[in-house]
Amino acid sequence: DEAARAAATGLTRLTLGEEPDRVSCADYDQLWSGDDIWVDGYGALVAGHYAGLPVRLGTPATMVDWSGPGVAVETPRGTLRAACAILTVPVGVLAAGSLRFTPALPAATAEAVAGLRMGAYTKIGLALDPARLREQDLRDAVILQSGTPGLTAYLEMQPFGKPLAVLHCGGDGARALCEAGEGAALAAATDHLASVFGTGIRTAVTAGRLAAWWTDPFARGSYSIARPGRLPAREALRVPVADRIFLAGEALAGGGAMTVGGATLDGERAAAAVLRRLGS
Numbered sequence: 001d002e003a004a005r006a007a008a009t010g011l012t013r014l015t016l017g018e019e020p021d022r023v024s025c026a027d028y029d030q031l032w033s034g035d036d037i038w039v040d041g042y043g044a045l046v047a048g049h050y051a052g053l054p055v056r057l058g059t060p061a062t063m064v065d066w067s068g069p070g071v072a073v074e075t076p077r078g079t080l081r082a083a084c085a086i087l088t089v090p091v092g093v094l095a096a097g098s099l100r101f102t103p104a105l106p107a108a109t110a111e112a113v114a115g116l117r118m119g120a121y122t123k124i125g126l127a128l129d130p131a132r133l134r135e136q137d138l139r140d141a142v143i144l145q146s147g148t149p150g151l152t153a154y155l156e157m158q159p160f161g162k163p164l165a166v167l168h169c170g171g172d173g174a175r176a177l178c179e180a181g182e183g184a185a186l187a188a189a190t191d192h193l194a195s196v197f198g199t200g201i202r203t204a205v206t207a208g209r210l211a212a213w214w215t216d217p218f219a220r221g222s223y224s225i226a227r228p229g230r231l232p233a234r235e236a237l238r239v240p241v242a243d244r245i246f247l248a249g250e251a252l253a254g255g256g257a258m259t260v261g262g263a264t265l266d267g268e269r270a271a272a273a274v275l276r277r278l279g280s
Contacts, residue, residue, distance in 0.1 A: 009171075013152040016258070017119030017170030017222045027226035027234075030255045032262070042260055060218070061089075063100040064245065071244055084274045088249045088267065091237075092118035092220025109241055115233025116251055118221020119258075120214040122174035124167040124189040132204035133163075150176075153192055165193050165205075170222070178214040185210040223258040224251035238269075243277060246270045 012020040016028070056077070064085065065072040071085040093099055094113045104110070151173030156166040167189040169177065177185040186208040194202050213219045226233055237252045248270035249263050256262020 010152045013171035013173070014154050014168065015170075016225055017121030017174065018117075018225045019171045022117065022225065022227065024226040024228050024231050026231045027257075030231075031257060032255050032259065045260065045264070061099060063102060065102045066242055066245055067102055084244045084246060084277060086246045086248050086267070086270045086274060088247075088263075090118065090219055090221065090249070091116045091224050091251045093218065096217075096220050098217060106241060108236065108239065109247075112233045112236035115227055115230030115236070116224045117227060118214075118219075119170060119223055119225045120172070120174040120178065121168070121170040121222035122178060122185075122214065123211040124169075124177070124185050125209050125211075126165045126167070126186070126189055126193060126205050127207040128163045128165060128201075128204045129206050130163045130204075133201065151188075155192060155196060165189075167192055175214050178210070178212040182208075182210040182212065185212075226257075240273065240277075246273055 008020045012018055012023055012028075016023055059075045059077050061073050061075055063074040064087070065074070070081060070083045073080040073082075073085060089099060091113055094105075095117075105113075150171075151169055152171065153173075154168040156168060158164065159166055177188055189208065190202060190205050193205070213222045224234075234252055234254055234257060237247045240246050248267045250257050250259060250266070253259070253262030253266040256265060
């Protein structure tokens with residue numbers, strides 16, 4: 001009925017960042033429930049486990065050439081050459097074609113990429129001036145709000161005890177906010193805040209930021225969603241390309257998809273596969 005349809009729409013928008021008719025129910029059913037496995041925080045994950053790795057920022061890969069015996073990765077700072085490469089870019093970037101391949105990816109790999117799409121889960125953070133808030137505005141609160149047509153939003157107050165309000169949303173309404181730009185998104189988030197706490201709280205909003213993953217060229221979305229009927233796509237992406245390009249990340253993590261924990265574990269899976277290949 002209509003109530004069940006509305007509930008399903010809200011659930012998929014706020015958990016997957018997507019509209020329900022674009023989601024594989026079988027894929028949703030296999031996803032992990034509960035907290036991510038890295039409960040100590042993402043910064044602690046990097047500092048505690050991978051701080052010693054040589055990471056170079058500001059060096060986007062532009063082309064992966066696997067026409068020879070190894071792999072050559074072109075970047076603005078030169079070409080990197082190796083026997084194998086682990087490719088962890090989001091499937092949204094792969095689908096957009098902004099990272100080129102020579103030769104093109106095999107048909108089976110391209111088909112697996114096409115079986116997935118990126119959701120548009122989005123967060124809009126508002127900084128609040130505690131001096132301008134009423135006592136009842138300072139309480140911890142998590143409020144479900146469905147105001148703007150086509151937008152299901154989740155309003156989180158004071159995360160980690162900070163003077164912040166964070167609007168969570170997903171699906172086409174979130175895509176529209178990202179495409180409208182940060183100014184329009186902050187105005188919409190402030191409108192939602194005022195609809196819950198009253199117009200007086202507008203004066204407490206001092207700044208804000210939009211996490212516009214949907215329009216970020218290095219993300220093209222929040223995390224991967226399997227299209228209806230395309231459950232095998234995640235597993236298919238685990239098949240190496242010419243035994244030297246190994247894809248990895250949350251999109252390939254099975255039940256751990258859409259989590260940093262799943263991405264981390266799948267990265268370790270790919271690294272082990274590369275070590276086996278090199279050892280052979």
